Amino acid sequence: MSTIISPSVLAADFANLERDVKLLNQSKAEWIHIDIMDGVFVPNISFGLPVMKAIHKHAEKPLDVHLMIVNPDQYVEDFKNAGAEILTVHYEACTHLHRTLQLIKSHGMKTGVALNPHTPIDVLSEVINEIDVVLIMSVNPGFGGQKFIDSAVTKVAKLKKLITNHDADTLIEVDGGVNTTTGAELVKAGADALVAGSFVFKSDDPVKTIEDLNNL
Numbered sequence: 001m002s003t004i005i006s007p008s009v010l011a012a013d014f015a016n017l018e019r020d021v022k023l024l025n026q027s028k029a030e031w032i033h034i035d036i037m038d039g040v041f042v043p044n045i046s047f048g049l050p051v052m053k054a055i056h057k058h059a060e061k062p063l064d065v066h067l068m069i070v071n072p073d074q075y076v077e078d079f080k081n082a083g084a085e086i087l088t089v090h091y092e093a094c095t096h097l098h099r100t101l102q103l104i105k106s107h108g109m110k111t112g113v114a115l116n117p118h119t120p121i122d123v124l125s126e127v128i129n130e131i132d133v134v135l136i137m138s139v140n141p142g143f144g145g146q147k148f149i150d151s152a153v154t155k156v157a158k159l160k161k162l163i164t165n166h167d168a169d170t171l172i173e174v175d176g177g178v179n180t181t182t183g184a185e186l187v188k189a190g191a192d193a194l195v196a197g198s199f200v201f202k203s204d205d206p207v208k209t210i211e212d213l214n215n216l
Contacts, residue, residue: 002028002214002215003183003187003191003192003193003194003213003214003215003216004030004031004171004173004192004193004194005028005029005030005031005193005194005196005210005213005214006029006030006031006032006033006064006173006193006194006195006196007024007027007029007032007033007195007196007197007200007201007206007210008033008034008035008144008175008195008196008197008200009021009024009032009033009034009035009055009197010033010035010046010144010197011144011145011197011198011200011201011202012201013201014047017051017054017055017058018054018058020201021055021058021059022058023206023207024059024061024210025058025059025060025061026207027206027207027210027211028207028210028211028214029061029210029214030061030062030193031061031062031063031064031085031086031193032055032059032061032062032063032064033064033065033066033175033195033197034052034055034063034064034065034066034084035066035068036048036052036065036066036067036068036069036079037068037069037141037142038068038069038070040069040070041068041069041070041090041092041093041141042068042141042142043142044142044143049075049078049079049082052065052079052082052083052084053082053083055083056082056083059083062085062086063083063084063085063086064085064086064088064112064133064173064195065079065084065086065087065088066088066112066114066135066175066195067079067087067088067089067090067093068090068093068114068141068142069093070093071093072089072090072093072094072100073094073099073100073103076100076103076104076107076109077107079109080107080108080109084109085109085110086109086110086111086112086132086133087104087109087110087111087112088111088112088113088114088133088135089104089112089113089114090113090114090115090116090141091113091114091115091116091119091123091124092115092116092119097113097127098126098127098130101113101127101130101131102130105130110132110133111130111131111132111133112131112132112133112134112135112173113127113131113133113134113135114134114135114136114137114141114175115134115135115136115137115155116137116140116141117137117138117139117140117149117151117152121134121155121158121159121162122162124159124162125162125166128162128163128166128168128170129166129167129168129170131168131170132169132170132171133170133171133172133173133193134159134163134170134171134172134173135173135174135175135195136152136155136156136159136172136173136174136175136191137152137175137176138152138174138175138176138177138178138182138186139175139176139177141175141176144197144198145197145198146176146177147177148176148177148178148179148182149176149177152174152176152186153182153185153186153189154189156172156174156186156189156190156191157189157190159172159190160172160189160190171192171193172190172191172192172193173191173192173193173194173195174186174191174193174194174195175195176195178194178195178196178199178213179196179199180212180213180216183196183213183216184216187216194213194216196209196210196213199213200213
């Protein structure tokens, strides 16, 4: 089975977003990753709902939306209306995670939970069967182009074991410092999906780069 690739438009050319989204439409990317940052949960601000709606207008692939924000519950319906098909919240930002997951499901979206590098996978043991995608952060969230944290590979293997032990259908996605070398290690450890931003959009041939990652 080929690896799901979800290129992050955080690394795209913001002055030519329509062009870059159409490029992804023509590639082997299965999802389009949208990083939403509020400057509170993470020390950076990316873009919000109006830009996401503009991306959705041109996208032919599911929008894989990663919320790096506080109080995500109050925006769940807004992100559904803006075109999200997968909505990922941070474990660290959710006081009542099970309630948040039920809210996402009630709006017809797939549920995602992201874990920061310091957060162990065991915190998901009670809700793993409610989660469609676990997003392992292999860098500290907030900025693109960071160095890959090697311990993420072991974390993926542990998560795979947790999913198997609970007979869950959860997919494992990894975000941060992904290239063909780190990607191969992650896939070998059990990753199903890879987020790549700078590695794709700063390459000479983004479509070929996505294909290379897809074949890992």
